[in-house]
Amino acid sequence: MAVTIRDVAQACGVSPATVSRALSAPHKVNEATRARIQAMAISMGYRPNPMARSLITGRSGTIGLIVPDLENPFFGSICKGAQARAREVGYTVFVADTDEDPSAEVEIFQHLGKQVDGIIFCSARGTDADIARMAQETPTLLVNRTMPGIPSITYDNASGMRAMMDHLVALGHRHIAYAGGPARSWSNDHRCDAFTEYGRTSPELDLVQLGHFRPTFSGGIQAGDLAIASGATAVVAFNDLVALGLMDRLRQRGMSAPADMSVGGFDNVAVATFVWPNLTTVDFPRIQMGRAAVDSLLKVVLGSQWNSEPVHQIPVELVIRQSTAVPAGGSQDMRSAREKNPPLGAPHTLLDAHV
DSSP: OOOOHHHHHHHHTSOHHHHHHHHHOGGGSOHHHHHHHHHHHHHHTOOOOHHHHHHHHOOOSEEEEEESOTTSHHHHHHHHHHHHHHHHTTOEEEEEEOTTOHHHHHHHHHHHHTTSSEEEEESOOSOHHHHHHHHHHSOEEEESOOBTTBOEEEEOHHHHHHHHHHHHHHHTOOEEEEEEOOTTOHHHHHHHHHHHHHHHHOTTOEEEEEEEOOSSHHHHHHHHHHHHHHTOSEEEESSHHHHHHHHHHHHHTTOOTTTTOEEEEEEOOGGGGTSSSOOEEEEOOHHHHHHHHHHHHHHHHTTOOOOSOSEEEEOOEEEOOTTOOSOTTTHHHHHHHHHHSOOOSSOEESOOOOO
């Protein structure tokens, strides 16, 4: 049975009229009561009649969701979670793909912002100035990026990188490379920072950053030759697609993972289990992210205050599979790798591909 205004009113201990005002004319209800009613309405799955809501509030009952690449299964899963949650609370989601183009973000945002109540902006690649200006025009929630004054939800990239590094070091790897993502990626910045910090606190390790690559299978193929040339016994890739491309390049060169090089990724997309060896990766709960993003954006759209910290961080978890193992030859191979690539403590960079 559908949740009604009366149900929400009874749960909050107020009159149905107060609930109606809190949802349609929030400025007429005191802040504490309004926030309590709006939170209860969302948690109970209250679905206002779309036509009535449009007539009363001028809202369309739609949410915009902007992602950089729908071909990347990471963003497809976020879309799935967002659409499911929006449907439960009576909203429709419009999805737009920027094709990793920061200039397209501005055009799409401006066009979409005229048609929706608010926008969930995933992994935005544009400048802070552009994003701040756009967020002033339409209620906005950032996913996988943070900026002052704009609510956001992120994953704990740093703990994910530390977990991956702890795993590789425990296996015996001492010479580890990182194949980075796009230069404008907020997530990549945080993973790079965590990788660098790990090197600072573990001076016995030889770490190298291979550069920036497109977050695609072909980007991983490009990274593969550099990973081999680095002498690393293990490589951490920006995401699973890059990791899978890198593993394919190893095969093209007559090598394999993990026999010749351990490979790890980020995201835990489904395709990570479709290949052999299955990919060791950091699991990002993407369906949960999509659902949480809708709930958080509706707090903004409905006019309530951001009740806690403006940045919400979703925990991540390392999933160990067959693509990582003890380095071949053990300490002798690692000594050889260190001789070819003298230790620097903190990571150094082989190449910046600027892609």
